Amino acid sequence: MKTSLLAISALAVMVSPIAVSHAAEELTFLRFFGGCSDQYANVTDMDQAVGECGVIQVLTNKFNAENDQDITINTQNVEWGVYYDLLSTQIASGQQPAIAVMHRSVLPNFVARDLIEPLDDIFVEAGIDTSDFLPAALESVSYDGQIWGLPWDIHALLYHVNGAIMEEAGLTDAEGNYILPTSTEELFEHARIVQERTGKRYLSIGSRNDAMTARVFNLLMWQQGSGIFNEDLSGVQIDSEEGRVALEFMKRLYDEGVALPIHDGSEATQAFINGEAAVFVSGTWQVDTMAAHSASESSPLANYQVFDFPQVVGDTRATWSDSHMWVLPAKERSPEEMAATVAFLSFLNDNSGQWARTGHLPVRQSVLESEAFAALPYRTSYAETTGIAQAVPMVQNQRPIQDIIRDGLSAVWLGDTAVDAALSDVQSQVERNFRRVR
Amino acid sequence: MSSAVSRARMVRLRDGLSALAFLAPFLVFYLLFLVYPFGLGIWISFHDWELVGSFREWIGLWNYEDMFADPQFWRAVRNTLTFAAMTVPVMVGLALLLALGLNRQTRIHGALRAIFFTSNVLSVTVVTLIWIMVLSPDRGLIAQLFRSLGLEPIAFLASTTWAMPAIVATTVWWGIGFPMILFLAGLQQIPGELYEAARLDNASPWRRFTRITLPALRRTFVLVAILQVIGQLQIFGQVLIMTGGGPSQSTRSLVQTIYETGFADWQLGYASAMSLFLFVVMFVASMAQLYIARQED
Numbered sequence A: 001m002k003t004s005l006l007a008i009s010a011l012a013v014m015v016s017p018i019a020v021s022h023a024a025e026e027l028t029f030l031r032f033f034g035g036c037s038d039q040y041a042n043v044t045d046m047d048q049a050v051g052e053c054g055v056i057q058v059l060t061n062k063f064n065a066e067n068d069q070d071i072t073i074n075t076q077n078v079e080w081g082v083y084y085d086l087l088s089t090q091i092a093s094g095q096q097p098a099i100a101v102m103h104r105s106v107l108p109n110f111v112a113r114d115l116i117e118p119l120d121d122i123f124v125e126a127g128i129d130t131s132d133f134l135p136a137a138l139e140s141v142s143y144d145g146q147i148w149g150l151p152w153d154i155h156a157l158l159y160h161v162n163g164a165i166m167e168e169a170g171l172t173d174a175e176g177n178y179i180l181p182t183s184t185e186e187l188f189e190h191a192r193i194v195q196e197r198t199g200k201r202y203l204s205i206g207s208r209n210d211a212m213t214a215r216v217f218n219l220l221m222w223q224q225g226s227g228i229f230n231e232d233l234s235g236v237q238i239d240s241e242e243g244r245v246a247l248e249f250m251k252r253l254y255d256e257g258v259a260l261p262i263h264d265g266s267e268a269t270q271a272f273i274n275g276e277a278a279v280f281v282s283g284t285w286q287v288d289t290m291a292a293h294s295a296s297e298s299s300p301l302a303n304y305q306v307f308d309f310p311q312v313v314g315d316t317r318a319t320w321s322d323s324h325m326w327v328l329p330a331k332e333r334s335p336e337e338m339a340a341t342v343a344f345l346s347f348l349n350d351n352s353g354q355w356a357r358t359g360h361l362p363v364r365q366s367v368l369e370s371e372a373f374a375a376l377p378y379r380t381s382y383a384e385t386t387g388i389a390q391a392v393p394m395v396q397n398q399r400p401i402q403d404i405i406r407d408g409l410s411a412v413w414l415g416d417t418a419v420d421a422a423l424s425d426v427q428s429q430v431e432r433n434f435r436r437v438r
Numbered sequence B: 001m002s003s004a005v006s007r008a009r010m011v012r013l014r015d016g017l018s019a020l021a022f023l024a025p026f027l028v029f030y031l032l033f034l035v036y037p038f039g040l041g042i043w044i045s046f047h048d049w050e051l052v053g054s055f056r057e058w059i060g061l062w063n064y065e066d067m068f069a070d071p072q073f074w075r076a077v078r079n080t081l082t083f084a085a086m087t088v089p090v091m092v093g094l095a096l097l098l099a100l101g102l103n104r105q106t107r108i109h110g111a112l113r114a115i116f117f118t119s120n121v122l123s124v125t126v127v128t129l130i131w132i133m134v135l136s137p138d139r140g141l142i143a144q145l146f147r148s149l150g151l152e153p154i155a156f157l158a159s160t161t162w163a164m165p166a167i168v169a170t171t172v173w174w175g176i177g178f179p180m181i182l183f184l185a186g187l188q189q190i191p192g193e194l195y196e197a198a199r200l201d202n203a204s205p206w207r208r209f210t211r212i213t214l215p216a217l218r219r220t221f222v223l224v225a226i227l228q229v230i231g232q233l234q235i236f237g238q239v240l241i242m243t244g245g246g247p248s249q250s251t252r253s254l255v256q257t258i259y260e261t262g263f264a265d266w267q268l269g270y271a272s273a274m275s276l277f278l279f280v281v282m283f284v285a286s287m288a289q290l291y292i293a294r295q296e297d
Helices: A002-015 A051-066 A080-092 A104-112 A120-126 A135-141 A163-169 A184-198 A212-223 A241-255 A265-273 A284-295 A335-350 A352-356 A398-414 A419-435 B002-045 B062-068 B071-102 B107-121 B124-135 B141-148 B163-175 B177-188 B192-200 B205-216 B218-232 B237-242 B254-264 B268-295
Strands: A025-031 A071-077 A099-103 A150-162 A201-204 A277-283 A304-308 A319-327 A389-391 B047-049 B056-058
Touching: A025 A080, A025 A335, A051 A071, A051 A284, A051 A335, A051 A352, A071 A335, A080 B254, A099 A104, A099 A335, A104 A135, A104 A319, A104 A398, A120 A335, A135 A150, A135 A319, A135 A389, A150 A163, A150 A212, A150 A284, A150 A335, A150 A352, A150 A389, A163 A184, A163 A277, A184 A201, A201 A265, A212 A241, A212 A277, A212 A319, A212 A389, A212 A398, A241 A398, A241 A419, A265 A277, A265 A284, A277 A284, A284 A304, A335 A352, A398 A419, A398 B254, A419 B071, B002 B047, B002 B268, B047 B062, B047 B268, B062 B268, B071 B107, B071 B163, B071 B177, B071 B218, B071 B254, B107 B163, B107 B177, B124 B141, B124 B163, B124 B237, B163 B177, B163 B237, B177 B218, B192 B205, B205 B218, B218 B268, B237 B254, B254 B268
Parallel strands: A025 A071, A025 A099, A201 A277, A319 A389
Antiparallel strands: A099 A319, A150 A277, A150 A304, A150 A319, B047 B056
16 A cells, blocks of 8 residues: 555656645644634734734734645644643654744753754755844844744733723823833832722732743842842852842732732733723733723723833843744654745744734844834833843753742742742752753 | 373363463553553653653662652642542542432432533533632632622632632542442442341331441442542642642642653653652552451451
């Protein structure tokens, strides 16, 4: 059977040479960003796409419909929380996808074990111009002197604001601009004003079993000019004076009712959409989605605005950031499969301006300078984010370490763990994990 | 004489071979999917062995030493034992009560048996999603009840006091059907004459229960208890979906720790060492129960 199939395909190749270049290729495309293939079934008009899921789904549809090489991209969407577990098991069992999404924060783990392909030569062949990548974007995909991914975005934490609540609380200046805090005391003062004048909470923030806890802790460390790793990345400094200030600040948010400790990520998002809080602490990935909610007449989320993350502790401007990229998991690829894969990568790179519509920071100079980008809403109000965005350093085991921080620190507001005990517990757990890094 | 002996030997050999042939399909799967992975697990536990990539290094007992010094591991052991200690008695007791109540041949009892068993066929994802909704402090069923009584709703899954009982309740609701069926099967094997004779002797219902029903159900009891202990010590899905091990690590279970160590941290060697520890705990618990049951014989 196999032989006869081979013979037939060999014959087909000999009879029609065109068949070689037009051989149908199916590629698995593993990603998070949500599942919306039903909602956007057959939609190829980019104007209809909303949010991360919409943009990437419609881009994929568009490529499937319009490429002239008979390539089909099969999306495999996985929930964000278990994404790397699945990718790891696929790699362990030799069932790697053709293309996968990856964060810069986990890149070192995959590079150190030769699990993904270096892309320098592939980019040259495909004509993907790396000099068009913004410096931060190029840095985010580079490790050990090589390029490992096609940069897709830089994402960062922002201050999402429900303008209606700010106005009702009178947190506006003479020109009608919303007043944002510039210090710890101002933040708590604003929270008190909002509570008194509107009965609403000041902050909505994922606080239970949510990565936001670790992101905010990183951000607060950086705002004090510190970080969870020491300068030469040889050790952790969570159990430190800066760590204590950061965690005391977070604890106070919950103690004083500025934010709700029981909210997980989706509950915090929903609470902001429902108009229960003036400010939503979340990332660039929510901008387009929140704007869409705010656009509806009856939405309690009204006059939505979004800003650079304010200075809330210390005296260094900083916000947390990470980035998404597309990688090729290491595996045997036929020249045809490789060509198809590169064709899709090039397509994504050509359309990376579309991704910026979600609210993410762009990765290409040409996108940044484009008229389409300049026309995107809100961009001027968080223009500084590009400059203050600080990414977790490229060390191995970043993901388990961030999980330890999330679980260990939230014990302060969800349990009765004292600040100092939580810091030393997290410090020793991270050190235990670090010990196994090679 | 000698030919008779050799013929008997031949017959025995043939019987042995045919027995083996009948057993072979099972044995192949047993060896391939149970014995081999078990041995491999032990082998892996002596290594620094990563899930992905090719790094493997023999480190002897280091994973075990590390495990016994790991506060996270002990926290998970404690949580898992607490969970099993809360769940198993409730499950066994409630299943017995249900079985006693439903052990009648009427239509309504048949329907109720089916209803109580139904939750058993749902997947862990469905069960936990239902219970997350029921327990939600904003829109949940229980929150509505609390509000109608003028009480402040409890955020069960965010409370270090209530998260574990909430997972116990979910698990009992999910798993009660199977032990109930086992008890029903046990009840139906008790000869009716025993009850008839006891009734003629004017034995009270309570006496009939303690002197006939309970002793007759002893074997079922042991079976249900062992299955429950083994099952509940492997608590995983409910925790992963409902609390992620929180709040404040109060529901982090051993299997969850094993899973995260193996699949998120890639430390398969370390995860295997923890799995073997869990195996030993389950093995000892089962043996202890069998031993106690035999002592009473």
